[in-house]
């Protein structure tokens with residue numbers, strides 16, 4: 158199997174969500190001077206069953222050595238490559254408000270393979286300015302900018318009322334994946350990837366567990 162084929166395997170979502178944890182953990186152990194890491198070691202650090210870790214890592218093109226485990230440098234390189242963090246994926250962001258502005262300021266996204274190359278807004282105070290070196294254009298200029306930049310991801314941080322409209326425009330312009338931060342379940346054609354992300358959903362889980370622990 159070639160590396161490219163390996164990368165297009167449809168890995169179950171729970172495994173995909175865990176792989177970045179293994180990556181962070183491997184980096185942490187490397188910084189502590191370790192050269193090898195086993196599933197059992199990772200298991201102790203992040204409290205996930207060792208057999209689950211071994212299964213998750215079986216999706217990745219790496220094999221461990223009996224007793225010593227995985228070479229840390231290899232594990233980091235293979236995970237970064239598999240997760241797509243080594244390829245920069247260019248994106249446009251729509252809605253440079255509190256959340257959109259914060260995402261533009263977050264240089265951390267670059268370490269995870271996402272480079273937001275431009276923001277779009279309608280606010281005249283924002284259009285023509287830069288945040289973190291990233292230019293902000295008027296939404297009306299989106300189509301023209303699509304031809305200029307090689308982008309296939311759109312980050313959606315506009316008010317909910319216009320979320321569908323902006324999504325439709327993005328897709329018409331050639332965007333193939335939408336990272337949707339709005340609470341709207343946007344409708345898209347089948348071949349378009351949507352990732353919904355909500356900080357608030359995680360808060361609800363935290364509050365529920367907190368209340369549960371308090372009455373225990």
Ligand SMILES: NC(=O)c1ccc[n+]([C@@H]2O[C@H](COP(=O)([O-])OP(=O)(O)OC[C@H]3O[C@@H](n4cnc5c(N)ncnc54)[C@H](O)[C@@H]3O)[C@@H](O)[C@H]2O)c1
Nearest residue numbers: 252253254255256278296314315316317338339354355356
């Ligand atoms: N997923 C999360 O965890 C999370 C967290 C915070 C906010 N949100 C959502 O993100 C969205 C933005 O929230 P916010 O607090 O940043 O709002 P905000 O009002 O600060 O920002 C919205 C921005 O969109 C711009 N805008 C309006 N019309 C536009 C258009 N046609 N094209 C491009 N930009 C346009 C506005 O000028 C403004 O700058 C909302 O839908 C909100 O519900 C989600």
